[in-house]
Amino acid sequence: MKPSLFDYCSPTSVGEVVAALVADPGAMILAGGQSLVPAMNLRLASPTRLIDLKNVADLADIQVDNGVIKIGAMVRHRDLELNDEVYAANPLIRKMMRFVAHVPIRNCGTVVGSLCHADAAAEMPLLLVLTGGTVTAVGPDGSRDIAAKDFFQFHMTTSRAPDEMIVRANIPVLADGAGYAFHEFARRQGDYAIAAAGATVSLDGDNRVTRARVGACGVASTPVLLEAVEQAITGAQLSQSTIADAAEKAKDAVTAPDDMHASTGYRKHLLAGLVRRVLGEAGQRAAGGAIK
Amino acid sequence: MNRIAGNTAEQSADPTQLTRMTVNGETVEREVSVRMLLSDFLRHELGLTGTHVGCEHGVCGACTVMINGRSGRSCLTFAVQADGADIRTIESVADENGDLHTLQEAFRDCHALQCGYCTPGMIMNILSHLEADDEIDLSDEGIRELLSGNLCRCTGYANIIKAVRQAADTGNWNRT
Numbered sequence: 143m144k145p146s147l148f149d150y151c152s153p154t155s156v157g158e159v160v161a162a163l164v165a166d167p168g169a170m171i172l173a174g175g176q177s178l179v180p181a182m183n184l185r186l187a188s189p190t191r192l193i194d195l196k197n198v199a200d201l202a203d204i205q206v207d208n209g210v211i212k213i214g215a216m217v218r219h220r221d222l223e224l225n226d227e228v229y230a231a232n233p234l235i236r237k238m239m240r241f242v243a244h245v246p247i248r249n250c251g252t253v254v255g256s257l258c259h260a261d262a263a264a265e266m267p268l269l270l271v272l273t274g275g276t277v278t279a280v281g282p283d284g285s286r287d288i289a290a291k292d293f294f295q296f297h298m299t300t301s302r303a304p305d306e307m308i309v310r311a312n313i314p315v316l317a318d319g320a321g322y323a324f325h326e327f328a329r330r331q332g333d334y335a336i337a338a339a340g341a342t343v344s345l346d347g348d349n350r351v352t353r354a355r356v357g358a359c360g361v362a363s364t365p366v367l368l369e370a371v372e373q374a375i376t377g378a379q380l381s382q383s384t385i386a387d388a389a390e391k392a393k394d395a396v397t398a399p400d401d402m403h404a405s406t407g408y409r410k411h412l413l414a415g416l417v418r419r420v421l422g423e424a425g426q427r428a429a430g431g432a433i434k
Numbered sequence: 435m436n437r438i439a440g441n442t443a444e445q446s447a448d449p450t451q452l453t454r455m456t457v458n459g460e461t462v463e464r465e466v467s468v469r470m471l472l473s474d475f476l477r478h479e480l481g482l483t484g485t486h487v488g489c490e491h492g493v494c495g496a497c498t499v500m501i502n503g504r505s506g507r508s509c510l511t512f513a514v515q516a517d518g519a520d521i522r523t524i525e526s527v528a529d530e531n532g533d534l535h536t537l538q539e540a541f542r543d544c545h546a547l548q549c550g551y552c553t554p555g556m557i558m559n560i561l562s563h564l565e566a567d568d569e570i571d572l573s574d575e576g577i578r579e580l581l582s583g584n585l586c587r588c589t590g591y592a593n594i595i596k597a598v599r600q601a602a603d604t605g606n607w608n609r610t
């Protein structure tokens with residue numbers, strides 16, 4: 143199918159993008175187009191105007207600076223995935239990126255576009271939540287940073303104001319010595335996850351958990367932090383049995399209703415299994431050896 | 435009454451834009467509707483019908499072309515977005531005499547196509563990997579991952595996997 147009529151502009155500065163958003167409430171920003179164009183082709187979206195970011199200067203920059211990875215609005219998934227400096231700063235990113243669609247889509251789609259699209263099963267929103275990252279929004283009244291937990295409101299809904307543009311995402315580097323892991327389950331490679339889980343774990347000398355971040359996507363209306371799991375595992379001696387007990391606590395976070403891919407019960411079972419795996423693997427990376 | 439309209443582009447409500455890009459080494463310039471997809475631009479404006487269109491929402495991979503040296507979906511890109519870009523389509527892959535490229539030969543040798551609908555997208559995706567510096571995992575699983583964004587409804591994937599491996603082994607790719 144073909145998109146309905148729209149006007150098009152390709153401004154060269156963030157200020158002009160914001161002015162165009164203010165001028166036309168029906169306008170939408172076009173980044174990589176890998177979510178917006180399918181929606182337009184299917185006529186699920188009919189913006190009056192597309193504001194293409196391709197000519198806006200400096201949006202394709204990646205910077206690792208003061209413990210934060212700054213990802214400009216036109217950084218393609220694939221550029222972040224293959225960037226070695228980013229890998230050294232936070233290897234969880236490359237690990238998760240491989241599950242985002244397929245290479246031809248990662249070549250065009252942007253990380254920030256994925257955050258703004260805010261699909262509840264998407265990996266990049268979970269990455270932002272899991273790492274405690276932020277996005278930087280610029281609107282007519284200036285710029286503000288929005289924390290991940292405040293940004294994602296519902297499936298495909300964020301707290302970005304209609305006249306704001308997100309200029310970059312800011313993702314903290316991985317803490318020294320922390321272990322990390324990510325696993326997802328989808329029926330076909332590249333599909334959105336039926337459920338996915340990620341974790342970062344820090345241990346003391348006795349393999350006691352000093353800090354754990356555990357999160358999931360595909361199981362609720364936004365990506366979620368699994369706080370009950372974090373509480374259960376923090377302070378505990380990491381072992382197969384403490385991991386299994388903590389992973390059970392993930393089940394309560396599943397609020398997605400039955401859909402054509404899976405029932406709620408199935409997702410609960412799946413998520414507990416995924417959390418067991420990511421805690422084990424992150425723990426093993428942090429401990430530098432197998433967890434008994 | 436004759437209901438067939440003349441060629442009255444100026445009467446269309448569609449906003450248009452002058453768009454210039456390089457396609458298979460040639461510079462082309464057209465005044466196009468801003469909602470024209472790159473896939474339709476290649477097929478209908480340029481007559482390059484080798485780029486196929488299956489789903490128009492990014493799922494099947496039939497429309498895959500190279501955009502600035504990287505594979506991308508021409509059905510998820512507006513022609514105006516490709517203004518200034520370097521595009522390569524399946525028409526550029528065999529040489530001028532019609533001699534097949536190593537990868538196309540591998541497809542033929544391994545019976546990796548049947549109806550051929552998915553083949554141009556497959557070739558452009560695989561070629562972009564073979565020509566890139568990044569390492570390719572030639573295990574079955576690795577090749578399946580590489581092909582995961584291209585659907586074939588008739589050949590079955592086993593022969594396509596074989597063809598990728600044969601091409602990777604026989605081709606003189608500038609890979610490290």
Ligand SMILES: Cc1cc2nc3c(=O)[nH]c(=O)nc-3n(C[C@H](O)[C@H](O)[C@H](O)COP(=O)(O)OP(=O)(O)OC[C@H]3O[C@@H](n4cnc5c(N)ncnc54)[C@H](O)[C@@H]3O)c2cc1C
Pocket residue numbers: 170171172173174175176177178179180215241242243244247250251252253254255256257258259263264265266302306307308309332333334335491492493
């Ligand atoms: C077949 C297929 C499979 C896919 N599978 C996955 C998957 O498994 N996991 C996954 O996470 N994603 C998947 N995707 C989506 C893909 O990751 C998209 O690239 C991404 O979600 C959107 O990025 P984009 O740059 O293409 O954004 P666009 O499509 O250009 O924009 C998406 C939305 O964000 C808005 N927007 C974009 N940039 C900004 C900005 N800077 N400021 C404010 N608003 C902005 C747009 O207005 C639009 O509403 C898939 C897509 C396809 C076609």
Ligand code: FES
Pocket residue numbers: 486487488489490491492493494495496497498507508509510
């Ligand atoms: S036609 Fe473009 S992916 Fe199917």
Ligand code: FES
Pocket residue numbers: 546547548549550551552553585586587588589
């Ligand atoms: S050869 Fe027929 S769809 Fe692939």
